[in-house]
Amino acid sequence: MHLSPDSIIIFQVGLVKVNGTLVFTWLVMLLLSFGSWLVTRRLSTGAEVSRWQSLLESVVTLILGQIKDVTRQDPRRFLPFLGTLFIFVGTCNLLSVIPGFLPPTGSLSTTTALALSVLVAVPIYGIADTGFGVYLQNYVRPTPLMLPFNITGEISRTLALAVRLFGNVMSGSMIGGILLAIAPLFFPVIMQLLGLLTGIVQAYIFAILAAVYIAAGLKIHESQVSPENNATPETQ
Amino acid sequence: MLIDWTTVIFQLINFLILIVLLKRFLYGPIIRAMDERERTIAARLAEASRAEQEAQEHARVLAAEQKEFADRRAVLHDEAQQELDRWKDQSLDRLKEEVAAKQQSWQQTLDEEQETFRKKLKVVIGQQVFSVSRKVLADLADNRLERRLLEVFLEKISREAEGFSGDQGSVTIRSGFPLVDEEKKRLDEGLDKIFPGHGALDFQEDPALGFGLRLLTGDRQWEWNLSRYLDDMEEDIIQTLRRSP
Numbered sequence: 017m018h019l020s021p022d023s024i025i026i027f028q029v030g031l032v033k034v035n036g037t038l039v040f041t042w043l044v045m046l047l048l049s050f051g052s053w054l055v056t057r058r059l060s061t062g063a064e065v066s067r068w069q070s071l072l073e074s075v076v077t078l079i080l081g082q083i084k085d086v087t088r089q090d091p092r093r094f095l096p097f098l099g100t101l102f103i104f105v106g107t108c109n110l111l112s113v114i115p116g117f118l119p120p121t122g123s124l125s126t127t128t129a130l131a132l133s134v135l136v137a138v139p140i141y142g143i144a145d146t147g148f149g150v151y152l153q154n155y156v157r158p159t160p161l162m163l164p165f166n167i168t169g170e171i172s173r174t175l176a177l178a179v180r181l182f183g184n185v186m187s188g189s190m191i192g193g194i195l196l197a198i199a200p201l202f203f204p205v206i207m208q209l210l211g212l213l214t215g216i217v218q219a220y221i222f223a224i225l226a227a228v229y230i231a232a233g234l235k236i237h238e239s240q241v242s243p244e245n246n247a248t249p250e251t252q
Numbered sequence: 253m254l255i256d257w258t259t260v261i262f263q264l265i266n267f268l269i270l271i272v273l274l275k276r277f278l279y280g281p282i283i284r285a286m287d288e289r290e291r292t293i294a295a296r297l298a299e300a301s302r303a304e305q306e307a308q309e310h311a312r313v314l315a316a317e318q319k320e321f322a323d324r325r326a327v328l329h330d331e332a333q334q335e336l337d338r339w340k341d342q343s344l345d346r347l348k349e350e351v352a353a354k355q356q357s358w359q360q361t362l363d364e365e366q367e368t369f370r371k372k373l374k375v376v377i378g379q380q381v382f383s384v385s386r387k388v389l390a391d392l393a394d395n396r397l398e399r400r401l402l403e404v405f406l407e408k409i410s411r412e413a414e415g416f417s418g419d420q421g422s423v424t425i426r427s428g429f430p431l432v433d434e435e436k437k438r439l440d441e442g443l444d445k446i447f448p449g450h451g452a453l454d455f456q457e458d459p460a461l462g463f464g465l466r467l468l469t470g471d472r473q474w475e476w477n478l479s480r481y482l483d484d485m486e487e488d489i490i491q492t493l494r495r496s497p
Contacts, residue, residue: 022256037259041266049273056281061288069285076282092283096275104270120263124254129263182254 020186021118022125037123044107044120075103079223086224087231094230097137101130102223109185109215113208121218122185124178131178134226135170142233151233177225184218375490389463389478395432402435405465405476406442412474413446422451424468428461428477 024036055068065073079099083091105121112119120126142151155166188211195203425431425439436455443450450469458466464477 020254022254022259032258033256035256035259037256038262038266041263045266045270045273048270049277052274052277056277056285059281059285061285061292069282072278072282073286076279077286095279095283096271099279100267100271100274103274104267123259123263125256125259126263128255129260129267132260133264133267 020123020125021120022123024118036118037120037126040108040118041120041126044104044111048103048107082224083227086227087234089231089234094141094227097133098223098227098230101134101226102219105130105181105222106216106219109219110212112185112189112211112215119185119189119215121181122189124182124186127178127182127185130181130222131174134177134229135174137226138170138229138233141230145234154233173225173229177222181218181222184214188214379486385482398429398431398435399438401463401465401476402438402442405467405474406439406446408476409443409467409474410446413472421470422454423447424454424456426456426458426461426466426468428457428459428464430457431455 021036021040026034026036026039028034052072055066055072058066059069060066076095076099079102080091080095083094083098087094108119108121111117112122121130139151142154155163188207192204192207192211195207423443431439436453440453443453447469461475461477462479464475464479466473466475466477
C-alpha cells in the first residue's frame with residue numbers, strides 16, 4: 017500500500033522521476049481543460065443554456081460569491097487563482113472514489129506546492145494592491161519586534177495549509193484501505209461516500225483559507241487608509 | 253521523506269499551467285457569456301422599462317384625451333341642453349301665442365257666428381211671428397172683417413181724396429179676396445159719395461194684395477193693405493232687434 021502517489025514511479029528520465037502524483041495531476045488537468053473546452057466552445061448568451069454550461073456558470077458564480085464574501089472586493093481578479101485551487105482540489109478528491117485513482121492531493125508534495133503558491137500569492141496580491149514598500153512595512157507593524165512573529169506566522173500557516181489537506185486526503189485513502197482489509201463488504205463504501213463529502217469540504221476550506229490570507233494582506237492596507245476600520249488580519 | 257521537492261516544483265508548474273488553461277477555457281468564456289447575458293438582460297429590461305414608460309406616457313395621453321373628450325362632451329351636452337331648453341321655451345311661447353291667437357280668432361268667429369245667428373234668429377222669429385199673424389188674420393178674415401175693411405178703405409179715400417173731383421173716368425178696384433155683390437154695392441155707394449158721377453167700377457181680383465184693396469182712377473190710386481202694415485211693422489221690429497245687443 018502506497019502512503020503517497022509520490023512513491024509510484026511510472027518512469028524516469030535521467031534524474032527526473034515521473035511518479036503517480038504527476039501523472040494523476042496531468043490526468044486531472046487534461047480532464048478539466050478538455051471538459052471546459054468542450055462546454056465553453058459553444059456558449060449561449062441567450063435564454064437557452066445547456067446543462068453543462070449551466071453547471072459551470074453555477075460553479076463560477078458560487079466561487080465568485082464566496083470570494084466576494086471573504087474579500088469584500090471585486091472577486092474577478094482572484095477568480096483564476098482561488099477558483100483553480102478549489103476546482104483542482106475538489107476534482108482530485110472527487111475522483112478518489114474511482115478505483116485505481118490516487119488523488120494527487122494525497123501527496124504532501126502536491127499540497128506543499130499548493131501551499132507555497134498561496135504563500136507566494138498573498139504578497140503578490142498585497143503588493144499589487146498596496147505597493148511593495150507598504151506591504152513589507154506590514155511585517156514590522158505595530159512594532160519591529162513583531163517581524164519574527166509575522167514571518168513565523170506566514171510559514172506556519174502555509175505549513176498548516178499543506179499538512180491539513182494532505183492529512184485529510186491521505187487519511188481518507190488510508191482508512192479506506194484499512195477498512196477494505198478488515199471489512200471489505202460494506203464499510204469501505206460508506207467511507208468512500210464520506211470521502212466525497214470531506215473532499216469537497218477540504219477543497220472549500222483550502223480555497224477559503226487562501227482567500228482569507230489574501231484578503232488579510234489587503235485589509236491591512238485598508239485599515240491604514242481608513243483608521244475606523246479595526247479589522248485585523250486573520251492568520252489561521 | 254514525504255516531500256519530493258522535484259515533484260513539488262513540477263506540481264507548482266502544473267498548477268500555474270492549470271490556472272492558465274482554466275482561465276483560457278473556463279473563466280474567460282464563462283465570464284464573458286455571463287456578462288453578455290447580463291447586458292442582454294439589462295438591455296431587455298431597459299427596453300421593457302422604456303416600453304413601459306412609453307405605455308404609461310401613452311396611457312397618460314390617452315387619459316388626458318379621454319378627459320378632454322369627456323369635458324368636451326359635457327360642454328356640448330350642456331350647450332345642446334341649453335339650446336334645447338331655449339328652443340323649447342321659444343316653441344312653447346310661439347305655440348302659446350298661436351293658440352292664443354287662434355283661440356281669440358275662434359272666439360271672435362264664435363262671437364260673430366253667435367251674433368249672426370242671434371240676428372238671423374231674430375229675423376226668422378219676426379218673420380215667423382208675422383207669417384203666423386198673416387195666417388191668423390187670413391184665417392180669421394170673414395165677411396164682417398171684409399166689410400169693415402171696405403168701410404175703413406172708404407174712410408181713407410174719403411179723407412185723402414178731399415178736394416179731388418176725379419176725372420169721372422173708370423174706376424178700377426182690385427181686391428185680394430173675392431168681393432160679393434153686397435160688398436161691390438157698398439163700394440159703389442161709398443164711392444158715389446166721394447166721387448160723384450164716377451164711371452163704371454171695374455172689380456178685379458188680385459191675390460197678391462192679400463187682405464187689402466186698391467183703387468185706381470186716373471193717375472191716382474189708394475190702397476189699404478194689411479200686408480203693407482205688417483211689412484212696415486215687420487221692418488221696424490227687425491231693425492229694432494238688430495240694433496239691440
